[in-house]
Amino acid sequence: xxxxxxxxxxxxxxxxxxxxxxxxxxxxxxxxxxxxxxxxxxxxxxxxxxxxxxxxxxxxxxxxxxxxxxxxxxxxxxxxxxxxxxxxxxxxxxxxxxxxxxxxxxxxxxxxxxxxxxxxxxxxxxxxxxxxxxxxxxxxxxxxxxxxxxxxxxxxxxxxxxxxxxxxxxxxxxxxxxxxxxxxxxxxxxxxxxxxxxxxxxxxxxxxxxxxxxxxxxxxxxxxxxxxxxxxxxxxxxxxxxxxxxxxxxxxxxxxxxxxxxxxxxxxxxxxxxxxxxxxxxxxxxxxxxxxxxxxxxxxxxxxxxxxxxxxxxxxxxxxxxxxxxxxxxxxxxxxxxxxxxxxxxxxxxxxxxxxxxxxxxxxxxxxxxxxxxxxxxxxxxxxxxxxxxxxxxxxxxxxxxxxxxxxxxxxxxxxxxxxxxxxxxxxxxxxxxxxxxxxxxxxxxxxxxxxxxxxxxxxxxxxxxxxxxxxxxxx
Amino acid sequence: xxxxxxxxxxxxxxxxxxxxxxxxxxxxxxxxxxxxxxxxxxxxxxxxxxxxxxxxxxxxxxxxxxxxxxxxxxxxxxxxxxxxxxxxxxxxxxxxxxxxxxxxxxxxxxxxxxxxxxxxxxxxxxxxxxxxxxxxxxxxxxxxxxxxxxxxxxxxxxxxxxxxxxxxxxxxxxxxxxxxxxxxxxxxxxxxxxxxxxxxxxxxxxxxxx
Numbered sequence: 001x002x003x004x005x006x007x008x009x010x011x012x013x014x015x016x017x018x019x020x021x022x023x024x025x026x027x028x029x030x031x032x033x034x035x036x037x038x039x040x041x042x043x044x045x046x047x048x049x050x051x052x053x054x055x056x057x058x059x060x061x062x063x064x065x066x067x068x069x070x071x072x073x074x075x076x077x078x079x080x081x082x083x084x085x086x087x088x089x090x091x092x093x094x095x096x097x098x099x100x101x102x103x104x105x106x107x108x109x110x111x112x113x114x115x116x117x118x119x120x121x122x123x124x125x126x127x128x129x130x131x132x133x134x135x136x137x138x139x140x141x142x143x144x145x146x147x148x149x150x151x152x153x154x155x156x157x158x159x160x161x162x163x164x165x166x167x168x169x170x171x172x173x174x175x176x177x178x179x180x181x182x183x184x185x186x187x188x189x190x191x192x193x194x195x196x197x198x199x200x201x202x203x204x205x206x207x208x209x210x211x212x213x214x215x216x217x218x219x220x221x222x223x224x225x226x227x228x229x230x231x232x233x234x235x236x237x238x239x240x241x242x243x244x245x246x247x248x249x250x251x252x253x254x255x256x257x258x259x260x261x262x263x264x265x266x267x268x269x270x271x272x273x274x275x276x277x278x279x280x281x282x283x284x285x286x287x288x289x290x291x292x293x294x295x296x297x298x299x300x301x302x303x304x305x306x307x308x309x310x311x312x313x314x315x316x317x318x319x320x321x322x323x324x325x326x327x328x329x330x331x332x333x334x335x336x337x338x339x340x341x342x343x344x345x346x347x348x349x350x351x352x353x354x355x356x357x358x359x360x361x362x363x364x365x366x367x368x369x370x371x372x373x374x375x376x377x378x379x380x381x382x383x384x385x386x387x388x389x390x391x392x393x394x395x396x397x398x399x400x401x402x403x404x405x406x407x408x409x410x411x412x413x414x415x416x417x418x419x420x421x422x423x424x425x426x427x428x429x430x431x432x433x434x435x436x437x438x439x440x441x442x443x444x445x446x447x448x449x450x451x452x453x454x455x456x457x458x459x460x461x462x463x464x465x466x467x468x469x470x471x472x473x474x475x476x
Numbered sequence: 477x478x479x480x481x482x483x484x485x486x487x488x489x490x491x492x493x494x495x496x497x498x499x500x501x502x503x504x505x506x507x508x509x510x511x512x513x514x515x516x517x518x519x520x521x522x523x524x525x526x527x528x529x530x531x532x533x534x535x536x537x538x539x540x541x542x543x544x545x546x547x548x549x550x551x552x553x554x555x556x557x558x559x560x561x562x563x564x565x566x567x568x569x570x571x572x573x574x575x576x577x578x579x580x581x582x583x584x585x586x587x588x589x590x591x592x593x594x595x596x597x598x599x600x601x602x603x604x605x606x607x608x609x610x611x612x613x614x615x616x617x618x619x620x621x622x623x624x625x626x627x628x629x630x631x632x633x634x635x636x637x638x639x640x641x642x643x644x645x646x647x648x649x650x651x652x653x654x655x656x657x658x659x660x661x662x663x664x665x666x667x668x669x670x671x672x673x674x675x676x677x678x679x680x681x682x683x684x685x686x
Binding site for chain 1: 586588592604620624628631634635638641644649652655680
């Protein structure tokens with residue numbers, strides 16, 4: 001099935017690139033979504049099976065694949081609306097946009113399921129290519145700048161991951177085989193040479209932070225989300241981040257079964273803490289709402305990785321948190337397009353009184369704000385609380401206190417800007433040009449935010465089992 | 477013989493760090509491609525012939541002919557000035573490169589005995605960090621790209637070191653080379669040349685937070 005999926009989706013995206021007919025484009029992208037759904041279903045039914053040697057439908061892969069498919073459906077719907085409303089649309093830009101989006105979703109889904117580090121690396125390269133086509137959608141000077149920065153930093157980070165793989169193969173020289181699959185590495189973790197493994201982990205971790213949006217390579221993601229169209233930015237801040245997480249997490253499982261567990265935890269913890277710090281500093285300063293949402297993603301990835309570093313209940317909380325964050329942040333980016341249509345601006349100074357112009361949209365923004373800042377009725381409250389508990393249990397009280405302080409700053413900055421957008425009138429805003437926006441467009445955002453609350457507050461047993469199964473190989 | 481080639485490769489980095497003119501950078505990159513061709517030829521004896529031919533073709537045609545020719549074309553077409561315009565004087569560049577090389581030698585001393593020839597490790601890591609230093613210290617976008625190409629050469633040296641045991645990794649490295657170079661050079665350097673007339677990173681500062 002995985003061959004059918006890969007060949008089918010590559011053919012569809014090539015078809016999209018070369019066919020510029022409107023009807024054909026939309027038929028093809030929905031055909032791709034049908035294929036994606038069928039593949040997800042097939043993966044769930046074949047739980048823990050290995051296919052084509054390099055792909056295993058394991059628990060972590062299935063959680064992420066389900067998340068990706070659930071987010072991809074509204075992403076395509078909102079892309080449809082976005083492209084048709086856009087004034088500068090041409091058949092070429094539409095075809096490129098949907099072709100790149102299909103390729104991005106395919107590459108990300110395959111990277112989740114790959115059981116070999118080199119295969120994950122190949123699909124990471126493909127995401128860089130397809131994401132750059134999405135970021136360059138507007139073809140103007142600023143989009144070019146954003147794309148250039150994204151491509152350059154991602155190219156360096158991919159090179160870093162490759163160096164990490166080379167060091168990993170050196171570390172595994174005693175293993176006597178050239179099979180670098182995660183299973184084989186884990187089975188022979190006692191044979192790994194520790195000093196090479198240290199270098200390998202440092203490089204692989206640094207490389208994947210570009211996709212995850214963590215310190216030190218987070219800048220690429222922020223610029224990309226700023227310039228990419230809203231639905232594409234939603235994908236970049238949800239499923240692509242999950243891919244970076246999967247890359248680091250699978251490597252961390254191997255590290256956790258060697259004496260380097262605490263060292264690796266410390267590396268991740270430092271990077272996570274610095275990400276939170278940077279997010280707090282920029283959230284206070286930033287005036288562009290899209291960049292503010294992107295920095296909020298940096299903050300959440302910092303929290304996720306803090307959970308991994310703390311261990312214990314933190315592992316469970318980290319996976320729960322990244323799934324919930326994907327749902328909430330993508331709905332916020334879907335909502336952004338409506339906001340932009342009303343105000344034709346993304347500077348917070350020129351936005352305001354959103355409740356008056358688009359009530360349903362304003363309710364979505366408010367609910368998403370409550371979820372993103374992890375206030376109690378939202379699902380992310382549960383996962384954040386569990387991350388704090390794991391920090392408490394691992395006796396990191398000082399870290400916990402500083403993190404809480406930084407989070408307070410972030411929530412203050414976020415709330416200040418969101419309430420300005422929702423309630424305070426913008427200066428010199430011409431009300432006569434505000435278009436009417438159908439409330440139906442917000443349905444998918446309500447479903448995603450509601451789904452996040454449901455998964456957090458009352459997770460179905462199957463979901464809990466999947467998360468528990470994916471952290472089974474970590475020491476407790 | 478292998479060590480002689482690798483040491484010449486290392487010296488080319490020092491030369492690059494004090495070079496003033498853009499064409500010198502291009503020539504050094506071409507020289508590095510030729511050096512890598514001979515290193516690959518001498519090192520990879522145990523892999524099959526088709527694979528070896530592929531690797532040799534990649535080093536000689538892609539690294540030492542196609543990329544330099546393309547870089548020269550971009551330099552001419554966009555009328556990029558001949559000076560490299562580093563932020564720091566050449567003398568400081570030379571000292572920093574030396575510090576990088578000495579640090580990697582010291583680092584290699586601390587690594588436990590392994591199957592790897594230490595020379596590869598030193599050359600590869602110092603190339604990597606020197607490339608990063610070039611990116612950080614030069615002003616033009618095209619020198620950033622050259623810094624990236626230097627990094628790729630370093631990665632190629634490292635992949636040759638494990639090439640006999642794991643030929644797959646060398647092929648992956650080649651894939652990275654071609655993929656990233658085509659993406660960066662082919663599409664964006666051309667586009668950026670069209671949009672930003674005198675391409676300088678100072679112009680790429682419009683995406684900011686306030």
